[in-house]
Amino acid sequence: MKMMTIGKAAGKAGVGVETVRFYERQGLIEQPPKPINGGYRDYPEETVLRIRFIRQAQELGFSLREIAELLSLNADPSTDCADVRERAQGKLMEVERKIAQLDRMRLALERLIAACPGQGALKACSIIEALKGGEGVAAKPTQDKETTP
């Protein structure tokens, strides 16, 4: 039977061997047991999928800690369902917020592209305006007390 060593697994997932080991140390993926008689570990296909998930999620702005939380939703069909549900709902809200923000950015970029070759009136569309609404979850800005007495 074909044996998947760490190098093969890393290759299939598109990362380096050291990265796989790093994720193991962080508890993001499980290290397969070392064969009883010594020798090389055999990685299951699932590890490859997990690593790919991790990389994709990173590109979407999740930290490894957050990704661990996402993966934990997946991992335990045995654990308290209501708890998983609640955490999933939190993540869902986060995801929806990101989608909304990206959609604003998409619109801004589209406007920018549209405005570009037509006339010189490029000044009209500011990328910065794109993400105006939808505050991040933490660290609210201090209120600007209006000079309107």
Add this chain to the structure above:
Amino acid sequence: MKMMTIGKAAGKAGVGVETVRFYERQGLIEQPPKPINGGYRDYPEETVLRIRFIRQAQELGFSLREIAELLSLNADPSTDCADVRERAQGKLMEVERKIAQLDRMRLALERLIAACPGQGALKACSIIEALKGGEGVAAKPTQDKETTP
């Protein structure tokens, strides 16, 4: 006239003073000139907007380097329009890819939440499957040569 010191600007943007200085050093925001007779710098409102944009974009998975690229699209109505347009189109594709990925994750989370309280058949929906399609731009996985000779 009201003067916005670095602390005020940082507060309005929801970051610390040190972070503002850091962004200045990175060239993400411009440091206002020091008043001729010494004293404190006066930050324009635009700086606050830029900082907020930076934080939002970071949550969407852009690095500071990428954010600098995004901001540069905004900055120069004078520069070569075709170039700006091209870069904007690249960013747009990136944004659309992210949206698609997040949409998959959203669906997976919704399925997870829906599957949760009904029956114990939670096993059915794997978060990991959510991001299957849509490879990241770089680092393609090595091809798994099928054992089908």
Add this chain to the structure above:
DNA sequence: CTTGACACCGTACTATTATACGGAGTGTAG
């Protein structure tokens, strides 16, 4: 049975993104 590529493992180094510290200067409320 040797040789070369890779696994194993611990430790060290790097890049990115901040945060903290310390000493001197500045602005303002009382």
Add this chain to the structure above:
DNA sequence: CTACACTCCGTATAATAGTACGGTGTCAAG
């Protein structure tokens, strides 16, 4: 005019996410 908070600037330290290195062990092709 003094106390206190805040700015300024340079340097130091930290957290996150890897990446590299070096010595030893293992496997498999020739």
